[in-house]
Amino acid sequence: MWQYLLRRLAIAVPSIIGISVVLFTILALAPGDPFEELAANPNVPPEIRANLRAQFGLDDPIATRYLRWFGSMLVGDWGYSFASRVDVDTLILQRLPVTLVVIGASQVLALLVALPVGVYAATRPYSIFDQIASTIAFAGYALPTFFTGLLLILVFSIHLDWLPFVYRADLPGSGWPWIWAHVKQSIMPVAVLGLFQGAAWTRYVRSSVLDVIRLDYVTTARSKGLAERVVIVKHVVRNALIPVVTLVAIQMPAVFGGAIVTEQIFRVPGIGSLLISAILANDTPVIMAVTFVLSILVILCNLLADILYGWLDPRIAYR
Secondary structure (H helix, E strand, O other), X not given: OHHHHHHHHXXXXXXXXXXXXXXXXXXXXXXOXXXXXXXXXXXXXXHHHHHHHHHOOOOOOHHHHHHHHHHHHHOXXXXXXXXXXXXXXXXXXXXXXXHHHHXXXXXXXXXXXXXXXXXXXXXXXXXXXXXXXXXXXXXXXXXXXXXXXXXXXXXXXXHOOOOOOOOOOOOOOOHHHHHHHHHHHHHHHHHHHHHHHXXXXXXXXXXXXXXXXXOHHHHHHHHOOOOHHHHHHHHHHHHHHHHHHHHHHHHHHHHHHHHHHHHHHHOOOOHHHHHHHHHHOOOHHHHHHHHHHHHHHHHHHHHHHHHHHHHHOOOOOOO
């Protein structure tokens, strides 16, 4: 297994380099100037702007700038934010815990919804439960996150006044009241992301279980006298999860994309809001760092999916 991991990591290195080249080139050729505000300010002499551009190497060739940036990334120097005037890694580390908590909780919620509902609906196809679950899943997946987010704010924050609609990472206090305050303000963004993903995954789980439950080895397991619950859990669900794992690995980076919209709605100070503010300010180092991290996340999620294949299906060897 360790040799397999080393081979996959060796394959991932050229992919990461290629992704970094494409991202850096696109951002370098994009219109805009991070020092545009200084140029429009009559109180700032033009030579100061020119000195700043020379200091950060913005007038150098793209290849030279890329090699300088990639070499700095390898030693842990992610650059300097033009807008916030702080190091990029400091900005990301400030926002990353909030995003991981919200995203992680939403994915747990999505799996808790999709797995039991999808499996139960597949074991009773075209029943009342299956029809209701399919209808709700289609509706949940069709509604965009910005609509459901605003709907939850309208109901639970404005009309019922149960939950806060603005997320605050700097809540004062300590102990259980402080924990409960964080839980309350996380309920709506987690629900928006989790139910949206859960609706999509429910349909995939149902379809995958239906494909497996008709196979001959499932019929053989039943003929041996195994209980239906054992047949479903040990023989059907485990093999049906293989395509679901692939789907989750592919869609995980897209969850961060959906979180950008959700973070804007609930004012969550996460990676998504950082990326939006960096784009509006043309803060290239921050944009490059965040998009590069998301690209690495794609590769790591696919590597994790390959590892899970061998655990779910012993017939798959790490070769």
